[in-house]
Amino acid sequence: MRHSVQVTVESIFGHCSAGLKKGDSFIIRDHGCMKLENSDGFCPELFFVAFPTCMAFAAGGSLRWEQDGVALVACPDPEARVVARIERV
Numbered sequence: 001m002r003h004s005v006q007v008t009v010e011s012i013f014g015h016c017s018a019g020l021k022k023g024d025s026f027i028i029r030d031h032g033c034m035k036l037e038n039s040d041g042f043c044p045e046l047f048f049v050a051f052p053t054c055m056a057f058a059a060g061g062s063l064r065w066e067q068d069g070v071a072l073v074a075c076p077d078p079e080a081r082v083v084a085r086i087e088r089v
Helices: 044-058
Strands: 005-012 025-028 034-037 070-074 082-088
Touching: 005 044, 044 070, 044 082
Parallel strands: none
Antiparallel strands: 005 025, 005 082, 025 034, 070 082
């Protein structure tokens, strides 16, 4: 069974060179289509770290560190320190 998954910027502790802001999000619909919402684009570095969790959640899987169906991932850029929330919707 496939699920829709939403990735939302939860916090930014530095300067995001991609221009992301708290609340920016995208949704991967249950048919596999990614739709950007409230944003003109999404940082490829953040997407790279979010993608494995998105695919696990979309396939109905879970992660041992998720809490209440939510997982957090962080951008690998130490200057930006963007944290994103991933959840099934």
